[in-house]
Amino acid sequence: MSGLLEPSVKIEIEIQSQEKKGEACPVATGDVSVNLENRQKGIDKANYGPMNPNEPNAGYWREVSKVWRNSPDQAKKSRCGNCAAFIQTTKMMDCIESGLATGDSEMDAWEVIEAGDLGYCEIWDFKCAAKRTCTAWVTGGPITDDSEMANSMGEDNGND
Ligand code: SF4
Numbered sequence: 367m368s369g370l371l372e373p374s375v376k377i378e379i380e381i382q383s384q385e386k387k388g389e390a391c392p393v394a395t396g397d398v399s400v401n402l403e404n405r406q407k408g409i410d411k412a413n414y415g416p417m418n419p420n421e422p423n424a425g426y427w428r429e430v431s432k433v434w435r436n437s438p439d440q441a442k443k444s445r446c447g448n449c450a451a452f453i454q455t456t457k458m459m460d461c462i463e464s465g466l467a468t469g470d471s472e473m474d475a476w477e478v479i480e481a482g483d484l485g486y487c488e489i490w491d492f493k494c495a496a497k498r499t500c501t502a503w504v505t506g507g508p509i510t511d512d513s514e515m516a517n518s519m520g521e522d523n524g525n526d
Contacts, residue, residue, distance in 0.1 A: 391458075391460075404491045407490055445503075446497070447497065455514060
């Protein structure tokens with residue numbers, strides 16, 4: 367064994383490192399197949415949905431409320447749009463926009479519905495819609511330029 371990494375492995379490590387440092391766009395914002403794969407994980411593992419949030423989806427909200435042990439009406443208040451994993455910073459929205467502009471033409475039914483309502487889920491690593499949810503929902507979102515700024519100021523103060 368040479369101990370040297372394959373070039374493709376090196377590139378992947380570099381991309382992941384840049385993503386962690388916030389220097390690169392997440393792969394899923396520019397790669398439809400990665401986005402679909404990751405979205406499917408969110409659906410399978412955490413019931414990401416409902417497919418069309420503009421419909422009543424009584425059965426869906428009942429299922430989610432059972433997991434959270436609350437009522438369907440309460441469950442409906444916990445959506446990607448106010449989840450702590452939902453990123454809508456200017457930088458992330460630029461990544462999503464440039465991904466859509468460069469060949470993300472294979473929009474499926476889910477994406478047609480969610481167009482204009484997107485952010486990036488940092489738990490499942492895919493473009494998700496503000497009106498949907500999943501059982502991994504975390505209070506305290508979304509992540510915006512303002513909330514990032516407030517957090518960094520809080521961290522600065524904490525170091526004094
Ligand atoms: S973790 Fe949050 S942002 Fe991600 S799919 Fe679930 S509710 Fe949406």
